[in-house]
Amino acid sequence: MSWYFRAIGFRKIFEFLLLVAFVVFFVGPLLNLAVLAFSSKWNYPDLLPRQWSLQWWHFVLQEEDIAKSIGLSFLIAGLVTVLSIVLCIPAAYAFARIRFPLSRFFLFSFLLTHAFPKMGLYVSIAVLFYKLGLMNTLLGVVLVHMINVLMFMTWIPTAAFRNVHTAQEESARDVGATPFRVFRSITLPMAMPGILVASIFTFLNSLDEAQGTFLVGIPDFKTMPIVMYSIIADFPSSAGAVFSIILTAPTIILLLAAQRFVSADIMASGFQVK
Amino acid sequence: MSVQLSIRNLTKRYKTGEGVTDISLDVKKGELVTLLGPSGCGKTTVLRSIGGFLEPDSGEIMIASRNVVKLPPEKRPTSMVFQGYNLWPHMSIYENLAFGLKIRKTPKSEIKSAVEEALRLVRLPGVEKKFPSQLSGGQQQRIAVARSLLLKPEVLLLDEPFSALDAKLRHEMREELREIQTETGLTMVFVTHDQEEALSLSDRIIVMNQGNIEQIAAPQDIYDSPDTLFVAQFIGKMNFLKGVVEEDKLRVGSLVFPNTKRLEGSIVIAVRPEDVMIVADSGEGDGLHGTIKQMMVLGHYAEVSVELDGHGTIRAFQPRDRVKELSMGQRVTVAFAKVIAYPNK
Numbered sequence: 001m002s003w004y005f006r007a008i009g010f011r012k013i014f015e016f017l018l019l020v021a022f023v024v025f026f027v028g029p030l031l032n033l034a035v036l037a038f039s040s041k042w043n044y045p046d047l048l049p050r051q052w053s054l055q056w057w058h059f060v061l062q063e064e065d066i067a068k069s070i071g072l073s074f075l076i077a078g079l080v081t082v083l084s085i086v087l088c089i090p091a092a093y094a095f096a097r098i099r100f101p102l103s104r105f106f107l108f109s110f111l112l113t114h115a116f117p118k119m120g121l122y123v124s125i126a127v128l129f130y131k132l133g134l135m136n137t138l139l140g141v142v143l144v145h146m147i148n149v150l151m152f153m154t155w156i157p158t159a160a161f162r163n164v165h166t167a168q169e170e171s172a173r174d175v176g177a178t179p180f181r182v183f184r185s186i187t188l189p190m191a192m193p194g195i196l197v198a199s200i201f202t203f204l205n206s207l208d209e210a211q212g213t214f215l216v217g218i219p220d221f222k223t224m225p226i227v228m229y230s231i232i233a234d235f236p237s238s239a240g241a242v243f244s245i246i247l248t249a250p251t252i253i254l255l256l257a258a259q260r261f262v263s264a265d266i267m268a269s270g271f272q273v274k
Numbered sequence: 275m276s277v278q279l280s281i282r283n284l285t286k287r288y289k290t291g292e293g294v295t296d297i298s299l300d301v302k303k304g305e306l307v308t309l310l311g312p313s314g315c316g317k318t319t320v321l322r323s324i325g326g327f328l329e330p331d332s333g334e335i336m337i338a339s340r341n342v343v344k345l346p347p348e349k350r351p352t353s354m355v356f357q358g359y360n361l362w363p364h365m366s367i368y369e370n371l372a373f374g375l376k377i378r379k380t381p382k383s384e385i386k387s388a389v390e391e392a393l394r395l396v397r398l399p400g401v402e403k404k405f406p407s408q409l410s411g412g413q414q415q416r417i418a419v420a421r422s423l424l425l426k427p428e429v430l431l432l433d434e435p436f437s438a439l440d441a442k443l444r445h446e447m448r449e450e451l452r453e454i455q456t457e458t459g460l461t462m463v464f465v466t467h468d469q470e471e472a473l474s475l476s477d478r479i480i481v482m483n484q485g486n487i488e489q490i491a492a493p494q495d496i497y498d499s500p501d502t503l504f505v506a507q508f509i510g511k512m513n514f515l516k517g518v519v520e521e522d523k524l525r526v527g528s529l530v531f532p533n534t535k536r537l538e539g540s541i542v543i544a545v546r547p548e549d550v551m552i553v554a555d556s557g558e559g560d561g562l563h564g565t566i567k568q569m570m571v572l573g574h575y576a577e578v579s580v581e582l583d584g585h586g587t588i589r590a591f592q593p594r595d596r597v598k599e600l601s602m603g604q605r606v607t608v609a610f611a612k613v614i615a616y617p618n619k
Contacts, residue, residue, distance in 0.1 A: 165358075168360070171356060174348070174352070175353065175425060176377045178348055186362055
């Protein structure tokens with residue numbers, strides 16, 4: 001046996017062990033979650049559940065409150081994504097193309113919302129929302145979610161627009177395209193991977209947001225993460241497992257769909273200070 | 275031949291103080307004219323003003339007798355090839371080439387044949403389905419040229435299109451561009467800082483310096499009789515010697531030349547290295563005396579540096595065989611076959 005290990009080399013073995021550790025850490029909990037979601041009786045020290053069942057799926061999907069929260073979460077995430085695209089893409093284009101005073105300062109100001117403990121920020125927002133009558137409204141929840149994603153939604157597309165060279169836009173003008181046509185046919189498609197990554201990020205971030213929603217949206221706007229808290233507190237862990245699979249599924253599906261565009265480069269270029 | 279492009283009193287000044295002042299020039303139909311000068315001389319400013327990417331402070335730009343100075347780039351009958359990043363990476367080569375024609379609502383069959391024709395001209399037939407990233411730098415620039423060609427512009431503008439390529443490729447592209455120009459008869463304005471490129475390509479060269487035109491002439495004339503000291507310094511290799519005007523003659527040491535330009539006082543004499551003659555020093559006769567400091571054989575000719583007594587160092591191109599008769603440290607007499615004189619500032 002030892003000749004075999006010697007032939008592979010220490011480096012290879014080490015890499016393999018590292019990979020195993022990685023898989024155990026990342027896939028292990030997910031696997032456990034999946035098994036838990038389909039079990040009705042699973043006691044220590046059994047390796048697998050004694051009884052398999054879909055009962056918690058029935059329970060979660062039948063509970064009106066829960067089904068409603070799923071719908072609401074996706075509605076809010078969709079709204080947040082669309083609105084922040086409308087708001088941030090023009091801003092990103094301006095940051096990338098137009099020289100204006102303090103542009104770097106403004107770009108950096110988006111970091112501010114991430115520089116304080118979130119809860120403190122939300123409380124002060126809540127005070128403001130009380131005065132404006134935005135507490136317990138859809139708009140209020142959407143706004144709170146948008147605060148979280150402004151940074152990514154501006155920084156990543158800004159970098160994407162910067163990567164479109166002026167000569168590429170100018171040669172499109174040169175062959176006869178109007179400025180609007182240049183943006184539609186050249187600049188936007190070239191920046192699309194970055195915008196897509198930022199949008200997916202925004203959607204998932206909104207789907208996952210609990211703190212701000214809890215403060216601003218209670219009692220009428222119970223999204224999935226909020227309902228999740230009460231389920232974990234009130235029901236067996238299997239119900240929680242079912243629910244977290246529902247919460248995780250969109251992430252996995254979206255990331256797989258966007259695999260072609262999501263690259264470390266795009267993310268990293270958004271955070272380069274230029 | 276008719277004038278295709280005419281610029282009158284073009285001025286564009288930047289806040290930094292750079293720019294161009296009062297530029298006027300004419301380009302005839304089917305002519306290839308080069309704007310040549312060091313970086314920051316304003317040659318690109320002129321080109322971008324013609325293309326519509328810069329709004330001049332004042333002046334007129336007429337293309338085919340139409341004033342285009344107020345038109346945006348997309349409305350101008352010009353097409354430009356940039357230094358780099360000409361192509362759109364998310365489109366195939368076909369789409370890149372067809373983009374301009376699609377905007378013009380050209381029928382599909384016509385687009386197809388136009389694209390084929392343009393690709394044939396730049397010697398890249400059959401690459402329609404590829405993407406820009408699959409082509410080399412030289413090929414990408416050829417596609418950029420092809421894209422401009424198929425729009426049949428009144429004036430084709432080229433902004434240092436080959437400067438990012440390696441020397442050998444640059445040479446090839448130059449020849450190809452010349453062939454394309456002969457075949458299509460297009461009027462071209464070419465910007466470069468490379469004097470060799472300008473000399474080899476152009477029908478006429480416009481030498482620019484610090485926002486002004488120094489000289490407009492055919493390559494041969496620019497080389498043989500540069501108008502100003504700047505052009506003499508910028509184009510080709512040149513020796514400079516200080517001299518004076520005496521009794522209406524130019525005098526450098528014991529050498530005397532006719533004063534054709536009617537200069538006065540202190541002057542500078544410019545001599546091409548190939549116009550320098552070297553003979554072994556006989557101690558008498560006209561000429562400047564000096565010592566051979568260095569000899570370098572550069573292929574079919576040799577460069578000989580002679581340290582002149584009181585006139586600095588002078589470089590001479592000599593036939594390779596001739597160098598065998600000379601040796602380092604040898605005393606020689608130098609004479610000039612042809613000189614050009616400039617007033618000394």
